[in-house]
Amino acid sequence: MKLSKSSSVSSVVSNVDKHSTNTNLTTLFNKYVDKNNVFSWNSVIADLARGGDSVEALRAFSSMRKLSLTPTRSTFPCAIKSCSALHDLHSGKQAHQQAFIFGFHRDVFVSSALIDMYSKCGELSDARKLFDEIPQRIRNIVSWTSMLTGYVQNDNAREALLLFKEFLLEESECGGASENSDNVFVDSVAIASVLSACSRVTVNGVTEGAHGFVIKRGFDSEVGVGNTLIDAYARGGHVDVSRKVFDGMIEKDAVTWNSIIAIYAQNGLAAEALDVFDQMVKSTDVKCNAVTLSAVLLAIAHLGVLRLGKCIHDQVIKMDLEESVIVGTSIIDMYCKCGQVDLARKAFNQMKEKNVRSWTAMIAGYGMHCRAREALDLFYKMIKAGVRPNYITFVSVLSACSHAGLVQEGWHWLNTMGHEFNIEPGVEHYGCMVDLLGRAGKLKEAYDLIEGMKVKADFVVWGSLLGACRIHKNVDLGEIAAKKLFELEPNNCGYHVLLSNIYANAGRWEDVERTRSLMKNRRLAKTPGFSLVELRGKVHAFLVGDKEHPQHEKIYEYLEELNVKLQEVGYVTDMTSVIHDVDQEEKEMTLRIHSEKLA
Structure with missing residues (x-):
């Protein structure tokens, strides 16, 4: 007995779920619904598409066409959206062709779905052509938003903002600013796309201007708009404004909380993220979710608070989120940055599913702890497992080689990553290689590499060379590197200090004085470094010679006892990295009260 049209959708979808993906949908239709009823097919295609089963939705669409059924206006939007979800340009073009044949390509909902499909497949010119072909009298908010979102998703923010200006002009001409009008008017979805575009342009004041428009139109109470504003200000480097938007939101959802936590964590404000x-x-x-815990783990990794990291790991287990790739990768990163590489590897091994970020996090962890051979072994296993390395993976591999002094391996991967994996070396890769050559004392090779780089060397690259010049006492190359760094970061006094130390090592005291005078004239002062240590769940911060800690007297007393014991066994302090124009006793005292020793 055939089912009624109203019950066909749930019945067929339920039975599709019970069968393998090889099950023929036409067979199921013969059993459960009238296979010659196009409305039944439309219902199932729509239900599968909304449920995220895009592959089955397209199979249903294909099966319906094989039965020579004539599609209706409602057939195409969900089928085309399934192509979008799969980034299947070939199937999308076929659907477009059939929509054209049956005369539905001018339908505003079909056109909007096609615009979205072409945008998601990276074919913006085709998307814009379709948009322009929609008659102005039938364009609706879906059409405009599809095109706006397409520009944003393809990092074409300027075109998105220009299109929004057209949108406002058409809205004004049509009188669509009123919600009572039958014409198009801006909604919160369009506003969210515009704010995303604002965050991707470098022109000052764009996000602020859009924010003013949001308030004027009364969208500031929309949670989705508020969330996008938080992200837009953060992308522009205005984390403090993001926090003000967050604090001003009356209603907050999980995305709101996750956004501000992640923003703090990603900008090095780990304590604020945890607060x-x-x-x-x-x-x-x-309720916190996988995204929340991933951001929290990033903050913990920055602080190195192992105890708290283990607590969050326990929470992950309680929430049954162990199989989440994003959380698993964050756990690996946290353990590595807290110095627990073996715990990180244990978490890595327990992950049922791993992506390129998971592998890269573990490789980076081995590298940062000078376990380069294990990093490279894991890298080879990654390739053997069929996981294609990305740009960051090679940064981690070259960094591992640098920490372990593996010059030949470093050269090999720098030279082969391009033609074997189609990843051109970037400034980060060259920076790792310069650091590797510098550590090995091959300063001329490092300089030649910089001169032959296909990309412009940044402060990290030149800084690596300058640091190597201090270690290996190469004044000439040190001056070249310092000159470049003074141009790139004129207000960074650290480079002046390094150059001064290079001169001091060479006994060139006039140059030392000249460098110090230059710093004084430019009012450059070194920002004091600090060290963190966790004890019983609390993080303690120390500066050099810090006496603010409530137990500083006990700390100095214990440190003095350790120094006496070290001297008794013949330890001699290495003072080559300390300021040179002070006496020996003052140098030694500076090192004794270093922030890391106090911590």
């Missing part, structure tokens, strides 16, 4: 997380857990009903 917000604590506030979220204690004072709201919003």
Whole structure:
């Protein structure tokens, strides 16, 4: 007995779920619904597409066409959206062709779906052509938003903003600013796309201008718009404004909390990230999820707070999020940055599914702890497993080679990453190689590499060479590197200090004095470094010679005892990296009260 049209969707989808992906949908239709009913096919295609089963939705669309059924206006949008979800340009073009044959290509909903499909497949020119072909009288908010979103998704922010200006002009001409009008008017989805575009342009004041428009139109109470504003300001480097937007939002959802936590963590404000997380857990009903815990783990990794990291790992297990690739990768990164590489490898081995980021995080962890051979072994296993390395993977591989002094391996991967994996070396890769050559004392090779780079050397590359020149006492190359660095970062006094130390090592005291005078004239002062240590769940910070800690007297007393014991066994302090124009006793005292020793 055939089912009624109203019950066909749930019945067929339920039975599709029970069968393998090889099950013929036409056979199921023969059993459950009238296979010659195009409306039944439309319902199932729509239901599968909305449920995220894009492959099955396209199979249903194909099966329907094989039965020579004539599609309706409602057939195409969901079929085309399935092509978009799969980034299947070939199937999308076929659907477009059939929509044209049956005369539905001018339908505004079909056109909007096609615009979205071409945009997601990177064919912006085709998307814009379709948009321009939609008669102005039938363009709706979906058409405009599809094109706006397409530009944003393809990092073409300027075109998105220009299109939005057209949108506002048409809205004004049509009188669509009123919600009572039958014409098009801006909605919160379009605003979110515009704000995303604003965050991707470098022109000052663009995001602020869009924010003013949001307030004027009354969209500032929309949670989705607020979330996009938070992200837009953060992308522009205005984390403090992001926080103000966050604090001003009356209603906040999980995305809101996750955004501000992640923004703090990604900008090195780890303590602030953890404070917000604590506030979220204690004072709201919003439940944390995989994205939340991933951001929190990043903050913990920055602070190196192992105990808290283990607590979050336990929470991941309780929430049954161990199989989440994003969380698993964050756990690996956290353990590595907390110095627990073996725990990181254990977490890595327990992951059922790994992506390129998971492999890269573990390779980077081995590299940062001078376990280069293990890093390279894992890299070879990654390739053997069929996981294609990316740009960051090779940064991690070359960094591992640098920490272990593996010059030949470093040259090999720098020279082969381009033609074997189609990844052209970037400034980060060259920076690692310069560091590797510098550590090995091959300063001329390092300089020649910089001169032959296909990309412009940045402060990291020249800084690596300058640091190597100090270690290996090469004044000539040190001056060249310092000159470049003074041009790139004129207000960074660290480079002047390094050059001064190079001169001092060479006994060139007049040059030392000249460098120091230059710093004084430019009012350049070195920012004091600090060290962090976790004890019983609390993070303690120390500066050089710090006496602010409540237990500083006990700390100095214990440190003095250790120094006496070191001297008794013949330890001699290495003072080559300390300021040279002070006496020996003052140099030694500077090292004794270093922030890392206090911590």
